[in-house]
Every structure is written in C-alpha cells, then in structure tokens.
Amino acid sequence: MSRYGELLKTPGVGRIMAAQLTARFPNGMTSLAVLLHIEQVTGSYGAAGLVLAATSVGQAVAGPVTSRWMGVWGMRRVLTVTTVICAAAIAAIALLPMVVAGYMVVGLIAGLSTPPVQSAVRTIYPKMVTSKQLTPLFSLDASLQELIWVLAPVVITVVATQVGTVQALLLVVAILIGGCAWFILSPEVGRVRIPRSRRRLGRVLMKPPVMLATVVGFLLIGACAAVEAGVVATFGHDGIEAGIVLALFAVGSLAGGLSFGHLPIGPWAMARRFAIVTIGMTLAMFSLDVWWMSGTLIIAGAGIAPAFAVLFAMTSVSVKFSETAEAYGWIGTGQLIGAAAGSAVAGFLIDGVGPEGAIAAAAGFAALGTIVAIVFVRGFPDLRGRDSTPIPDTEPVQTIT
Template identity: 30%
Template sequence: MSSYAAVLRTPHAARTFGAALLGRLSYGTVSLSLVLAVKDASGSFAVAGTDMALFGATSVVLSPARAALVDRHGPRRALVPMAALYAALLAALAWATARPGAPGALLGALVVTAGACTPPLGPAMRTLWSQLLPDRRMLQRAYSLDGVAEELLFVTGPLLVGVLVTYAEPAMGLAISAALVLVGTLGLVASPVPFPLRAARVGPKSSTPRTGPRPLARPVLAAACVGLCLGGLELLVVAFTEDLNRPGAVSWVLAALSAGSAVGGLANGAVSWRSSARTRLPAFCGALGLVLALAGLAPNAYVLAGTAALAGLFVAPALTTAYLIADETAAPGDRTKAGAWVNTAVNAGSSTGTAAAGLLAGSLPLAACFALTAAPALLAAVPILGANTGRAREGSRRLRPEPGP
C-alpha cells in the first residue's frame, strides 16, 4: 500500500483524482436512476429498457469522438461545455420524469442527446495520470488504483440510488447525477497539471509513436474480448443460479467477481513487473479465459462464486495493461482518444457478450455456453503472443553479429 500512497502523495494527484472520482460517481448513479425514472413516467419497462439502451449506445459509440475533442482543445474548452450540457439534459430528464405521462418521444430525445454529451472523465484522468507520473511503474500503479476505484464507484452508485428512492422519487437521482458530474468536472479542469494538446505539437517530427490502427488494435482487441467475456458471464450466472433454484445467489457471485477484480488490480499495481505490458496482456487474457471455461463445470453456487473471484483476479490487470499499452502507443496529444477506444471496446464487448450469451443459453448446455463465452479471451492471447514472438525473433536477428570476412 505504500506504493499507492506514493502515487497519491504526488503533487496535485489526490486533488485531481478526487475531483475525477466525484464526477465519475455520476456514471454509477445515472443508469439505475434513468431506468426507474423513465419507468415511473411512462409506466412501461419496455420504454425504460429502450431508453437505457439508447443512452448506453450513444455514450459508448461517440466516446472516442468526444475524447478527440478533449485532446484537440483541452479539458477546459471541451470537458466543461460537455459536462454543462450533459448536466442540463439530465436535469431536464429529471423534470420531465417527475410526473407521470411524459411523452415517449421527448424522453427518447433527451436520453439520446444526453448520452451523446457524456464527458469522458475516465480517459481524461488517465491522460492526466501520464502527465503526473512519467515513471512507467508509478503510472501502472496509478492506473490500477484508478481502475479499482472506478469499479467500486459502479458498485456504490446503484446502492446510493437504492437508498435514495426509499425517501424520494427516482427523478431526484437524475438531478443528483447532474450535480455530481458538473462539480467533479469543474474540479478536474481546475487542476494545475498541464494537459498535452494535439494542436500544440510543433517542430520536427517526434520519435514518440503516433496512435495508429495497428499498435492500438492490440489493446482494443484485448479489451473487447474481456468485455465479451464479462457480458456473457453476467447472463450465464443468472441462468446457472436459476437452474439451481437459487436466484438470490446472483448478487453474491457477481460480488465475488468484483472483489476478485479489485484484489487483482491492487496486486497488479503493487508488483514491479520485469516483463513488458505487451507480454503480460495476453497472459492475463488467457488466464481469464481458462478460468471462465472451467466455471461452467461448477457443481454449485459456492464453487461458481469462488471461480468468479478467481476470474476477477485477471480482469482489472488485463484492462489496466490494455490502457498502459494504449498510452504507450499514443502520441502525447492523442492519449485521451486512445484510452477512450479501449473503454469503448470494453463496453461494446460487454453488451455484445450479453446478447450472444442470451442466444446461446437457450440452445446449448450451460457448460458449453461458459466455454464459448471464454473463447474470446483465449483467442485474444494467440495473435498478441504471435506478434510478440515475431518481434523477439526479429530483435534477436538484429543483435546477431555479422559474419566476419
């Protein structure tokens, strides 16, 4: 833990990180608040589910474009208008859903526009971490701490909403989400840490590798595969516990997954790895896939929970390492967009994995469904390992002495 204390003792780190977490707590509270508020206003779970899907789709798909604006114009000129518009739209949704009978078209328009304006506070904070901590080992610890804290926010947010709706209307959750994101964003942009701007690059060509499709494809592919596994696992856990007539065990299994991920993330950040991030990433993906494949053989919910905790040990390390590789391959003025691509891949993969598992669970045995859900992580390790092996062989040929005369 001393290594994490050293991260937070870095000048301006605790202040900047705290503001970013406050704003990102909004992402943990808004989803459940939105579903409950729209359902109360429309009287339909179908409308609530559709609006939530639209919100998630626009938020995820447009995330790299919004991050590119932050890279181009900086947090003050890009994040503040986004956060202000996003907060205003959430406040408008809170007003529209405060009474029943709100028009579905109005709710849908507000939801889609709000999703399109979601400020990329997570990618922006990771860019600031790379400015705060030029040392790669310290940056790994910061990314691990950031990832674990973000996961805890997504667990804490729905719990706070659950407490709130016992005393107030769900629309109040939307209003609180709006306040959180606005206050957190203003605190983040007030940080004195310099933000690397793409437009500020002048002079001769830098030796720093630019963000390109090939280098960035590796961490994005790995993140998408992890998302596919996680999305499929959540639905398969529901099916598994229903087969056992223990639907209440779902929360415990998923809590074990989150707990394992938190432990794995903290351990990954505390270790001073000798191997490179490009070597560790396929190893984490392969280990995650192997454990998930074995989860389908669990005889009861207790063993499944233990297996989920074991799988979680590799989730946060895999995602943290993917973010590190994206940061390494990005030019200084493209780091936010590179991190946003990884984040988009995780979220898109999770949604796709849930849909695919839903199709598989109705036609195949659960053990086979778990194995197929684990396949993306196992396959992700193959091309990345192949690329690393080829690079190592090329390096050995370069280092081999030339034959003498």
C-alpha cells in the same frame, strides 16, 4: 503496496485520481440503472436493451471526437459542456414519461455528451510522475477503476431495488455533476495543455496496440456488464443477494489488481490475465447458487484490473502525446459500448432463456477476448524494462545558417 504508497505521496496524484474516479463513477452505474428503469416502466428487458443500444451509438460517436476537441478548445471547456448536457439527459430519462422511441432519443443524447474524463486523466498522468512511476500508476489506477465497473453496479442495484429506479438515475446525475466539477476544478486540469493533433480523426486506430486495446476493452467490459445483468436477473429486484455477489466480484478484481497489476508486462500478459476472467465466468455457468456464483466471480475478477493495466500501458507507449487523448477516447468508447452491448445481449437472453443465458454471454465475451489476445499476441508491445511514457511530439525547428 509500498510502491503504490510512494505514488500517492507525489503532489497532486491522490487528488486527481480520486476526482477522476468520482467523475467516472456514473459510467459503471448508468447502463444498469437505465436497464432496471426501462424494464420497470415497460416490463421488457428487450426494450431496455434498445435504449442502451441507442446510448452506445452516441458514446461511439462522441468518445474520440470530444477527446480530440480537448486539444482544440481545452479540457475544462469541453468537460463542462458535456457534463451539463449528459446530466440533463439522464434526468429526463428518470423524470419524463415517454414511449420507447423517446427514451432512445434521450439515451442517444446522453451517450453523445458523455464527458471524456478518462481521456483527460490518461493524458495528464505522464506529466505528473517520472517515467519509472508511470506503469505502477497505471496499475494502481486500473485497480481502483474496478470501483467503477464492478462496485458501482452494486450501489445502483441496491438503490434501484430498495428505493426506486427513478432515485437511482437521479443519484447518477448527482454523482456525475459533483465528480466532474471536482475534476474540472483540479489544478492539474488547468495546467496540462493537450497539443492539437496534426493527423485526421481515426488515424491513431491504425496503430495495432490502440486497435487491440479498443477491441479487448470492449470484450472485457461486455463480459462484466453481462454478468451484472445476469446476477440481477437471478436474484430479482427485491433481494440483497445481487449486491453481495457483485461486491465480491469487485473484491476479487481489486485484490487481483493490487497483487498482480504491477508485474512486468510482456506480449502474453493480456492473454494470461484474460484467461483468468474466462475461467471464472465459465465456472459460474454451472450453478446459480449465491455462494457458487460468489466464488467463481471472485476468480473472474482477479484478472480484470491486471488486464486494464496492460491496456493503459500499451496505449501510452505506442502513441505521441498529442494523440493520447484521442487514443484513450477510442478505448473509452470501446469500453462504454461494451457495457451497453453486454447489458443489451444479456437482456434479450434473459427474456428468452433466463439468467443462465446472461452468464453464458459473459463467458462468451471473455472467451473471445482471450482468443483475440492469443491470436494477435505479436501486436502487444513488450514493456519489460521500458517506461510507458508517450512518444514525444517533434516538429521542424527553424535555424539561422
């Protein structure tokens, strides 16, 4: 904890971290808010899954593209335009009555315009701290990120069930606008210039660590999203139990990240951390009792933030600085698609077999992630004793002879 305290004393680190977490908070709320709203409007989790699938298509296309645009037009300009469009699309889903196809079109627009905040801040971090501080910074960020992916659904579930799904979506819009404005106006966003990438779009995915980080992030968030849908379906729209269970899931993740996320990262680190998630979610399948689910999801949560710390560090150390934004764009796309895919798969299983199907889907996502980490262990870099700064960009320099 003392190491994290020193990081937060570094000028600007606390501010930029708080701003980007606020700006990205809607990423953990939107899928579940849309799921609850469309299900309430249409009476079908399957229809809600189709809307989420359309949103995920937009996110898949936009993630690396908008991240790459920041090297061309600058971070502030790209972030401002995408924020305005995304907020308008989500507000339309909340306020305008449409058929399912209409909701899918608007969801696609919302996905296409998702602000690339994660790519921007991951590119800024190496310019704010020393090389020795970067891995602990990624660990701290990974821990606090769980407020997005695990705690945010608690907030949106409570608002949607106790106030209304329209109000829940409008809350997403308000946080999106406020958080992105705070982040965009941060001095660091104006000072750091992302170099224009010299390689064509998608080439960075050819690097094994980037591809592995994208796939593993997809599976990790897919597991979380399926659990969230299963918990909501188990305890219904009117009770507070779902919020309690998801809050304890968040506590487990936050505690795991702060306790273990800073440990040295070797090739087997991802497999070990993903195995913890798999064990907890597998145990959750045996009972839908509120206390059993709470205990097992605390176990599962303990591996989530440490796994994210591995993702961020292995990506940073494997790419050039000019490629970091696009690399994190692909990884962010994987995570966002994972959130939508997990919710969509869980939704169809809830319609077919009940909440048990959603929990089983979550365990399946997690188990597959563990298998990927084991089978492709040689693709994970050994970061023990190394810093996590990106590879410097080099270019020919003219000399006079």
